[in-house]
Amino acid sequence: MNAVLQMILIISSVLFCIFILYVTHKKKLSYKYTLLWLAFGCLTLLFALFPNIITSIAKSIHIFEPTNALFLIYIFFIIVIIFYISLGFSKNQEKITILIQENAILQSRIERLEKQKEKEIDTNEDN
Amino acid sequence: MKSLVIIPAYNEEEAIVNTINTLTKTCPDTDYIIINDCSKDRTLEICKQNNFNVLSLCVNLGIGGTVQTGYKYALKYNYDIAIQMDADGQHDPAYLNQLIKKIEEGYDLVIGSRFIEKQGFQSTFFRRMGINLYSKIIKIFTGKVIKDTTSGYRAANKKVIKIFAENYPVDYPEPETNAFVAKNNLKITEIPMQMKKRDTGISSITPIKSIYYAIKVGLAVMLACILKNKEVQ
Numbered sequence: 001m002n003a004v005l006q007m008i009l010i011i012s013s014v015l016f017c018i019f020i021l022y023v024t025h026k027k028k029l030s031y032k033y034t035l036l037w038l039a040f041g042c043l044t045l046l047f048a049l050f051p052n053i054i055t056s057i058a059k060s061i062h063i064f065e066p067t068n069a070l071f072l073i074y075i076f077f078i079i080v081i082i083f084y085i086s087l088g089f090s091k092n093q094e095k096i097t098i099l100i101q102e103n104a105i106l107q108s109r110i111e112r113l114e115k116q117k118e119k120e121i122d123t124n125e126d127n
Numbered sequence: 128m129k130s131l132v133i134i135p136a137y138n139e140e141e142a143i144v145n146t147i148n149t150l151t152k153t154c155p156d157t158d159y160i161i162i163n164d165c166s167k168d169r170t171l172e173i174c175k176q177n178n179f180n181v182l183s184l185c186v187n188l189g190i191g192g193t194v195q196t197g198y199k200y201a202l203k204y205n206y207d208i209a210i211q212m213d214a215d216g217q218h219d220p221a222y223l224n225q226l227i228k229k230i231e232e233g234y235d236l237v238i239g240s241r242f243i244e245k246q247g248f249q250s251t252f253f254r255r256m257g258i259n260l261y262s263k264i265i266k267i268f269t270g271k272v273i274k275d276t277t278s279g280y281r282a283a284n285k286k287v288i289k290i291f292a293e294n295y296p297v298d299y300p301e302p303e304t305n306a307f308v309a310k311n312n313l314k315i316t317e318i319p320m321q322m323k324k325r326d327t328g329i330s331s332i333t334p335i336k337s338i339y340y341a342i343k344v345g346l347a348v349m350l351a352c353i354l355k356n357k358e359v360q
Contacts, residue, residue, distance in 0.1 A: 097188055101196040104162070104182045105203060 009048035017041040036084065040077060130208035130227055130282075132159035132220075133197030135190060139214040140168045146216050147179050153220040160200055161214065164193040195295035198283075202292040210282040217248075218280040222320045226282035235287050235313035238273065238305065239280035239320045247321025257341050261302040261348050268352030269309040274317060276302040276348075287313065299344050306351040 017038060024034040047054055047070065058069035132150060136143055143161065150159060160180050163171045165187040174181040182196060194211060201209040208230050212218045222239055229237040241249060242258075249255065254277070261276040279301060283291065287308060296303045308315050 096186075097192045097195075100184050100186050100188055101192065101199055104184050104196055105200055108182045108200075 006048055006051065009044065013041050013044040013048060016044070036081060040081075043073075043077070128207035128227070128231060129205070130157050130210060131197075131201045131204075131206040132157055132210045132212050132223070133194060133201065134159060134161045134212050134214045135164060135193040135197065136161050136166065136170055136174075136214040137164040137187075137190075137193070138166045138168045138170060140166070140170045140173055142215045143170055143173060143179075144177060146214050147177070149216075150212075150220040150223075154223050157210075157223065158206070160197055162193045162196050162200075164188055164190075189298050191295050191297040191300040194300065195291060198288050198291040198295065201288050206288065207285055208282055209288050211279055213279050217322050217324070219320070219323070222280070222318070225318055225320075226280075229316060229318060230282050230284050233314065234316050235284050236305070236308045236315045237282045238275060238278050238315070238317045239322075240275035240278055240317035241320065241322050242274040243317060243319035244321075246319075248324045253337065257337075257344075258302075260341075260345065261306075264345065264348050265302075265306050265309055265352060268349070269306070271309040271315060273305050273309065273315065276305055278322075280320070280322070296347060299340050302344050303347040303351050306348045310352050 020029070020034060020037045020041060023029045024031065029037075051066075054066045054070050057073070058064070058066040061069065063069045063072065132154075134146070134150075139146075147159070147161070150157075158180070160182055161174055163174065163181055163183045165184050171181065171183055182200065184193065184196065188196075197211070198209060208227055210223060210226055212220070212223075218239070226237050226239060241247060250258070258275065258277050262272075262274055265271060265273050265276065277299070281301070290308075291304065305315065
């Protein structure tokens with residue numbers, strides 16, 4: 001691998017990891033996803049520091065170009081992350097639905113109780 | 128037995144008053160609850176003006192989430208029977224007592240079916256195709272015959288109310304839930320009835336979406352037929 005490219009990769013992956021830690025610290029990202037993205041950053045750093053890993057992976061799975069192996073690994077990683085997000089998204093959707101439903105039922109109950117209370121006050125005043 | 132009519136409503140300002148008045152005239156002893164799925168028109172306002180019993184969702188949930196709210200309400204207030212009925216005037220309240228009677232006879236889920244006596248509005252050709260397909264899938268996997276798999280006029284007993292309150296599909300929920308009930312050895316039956324063409328409003332399913340729904344629901348029905356649910360036993 002070209003030395004310049006290597007330097008760029010090392011610097012950007014380190015910055016990426018620092019950024020991830022920063023947003024986690026600011027509570028913008030939950031720890032669940034922090035680990036996932038940190039793994040992504042560390043993987044990039046590892047490949048940048050030791051390009052031979054990629055070359056040997058490419059050889060072992062019979063991919064001619066090491067860059068193609070790199071792409072394959074990254075695409076796999078991204079698919080895993082997207083799937084993970086779909087799972088979380090579905091779960092959130094379900095939770096929101098439950099919240100809306102419970103909220104509606106509670107609201108109707110409050111309205112009914114308020115009406116009842118008003119009636120009670122009215123009858124008390126009449127007496 | 129205490130029974131509740133669940134009426135999901137989305138943009139039904141023109142039909143809702145008529146529907147509720149017919150319902151209360153035909154069955155004055157039955158409770159009902161309108162669930163307003165965050166309508167964009169004056170549905171909620173009209174319901175409040177007329178002092179109808181209404182629940183209002185603050186965010187639009189679609190038909191599944193709306194009807195499920197009704198089942199949750201039925202469960203919370205301990206109803207023995209819950210009947211799903213459309214707000215647009217398609218479903219005649221005159222059949223309510225027949226549905227309730229079947230539940231009292233011991234059935235878990237009773238579906239009002241257009242296709243037993245083949246009278247009244249028979250739905251459009253493409254919709255009928257879908258209905259038949261789901262019917263066939265259910266027949267193959269569970270051995271049970273349900274002709275009108277998409278009918279939104281159904282009565283459920285306490286056991287089924289609890290199941291639906293806990294778990295209900297998002298859109299076009301009837302075929303999937305019917306398959307689920309059939310698969311899990313609950314007693315399911317149909318009674319013949321006529322349905323009217325909707326009074327007002329347009330069907331919530333556009334032609335482009337219908338293909339997507341057809342496939343999605345087909346898959347859901349098959350999964351419901353194949354996978355037995357542990358929670359029910």
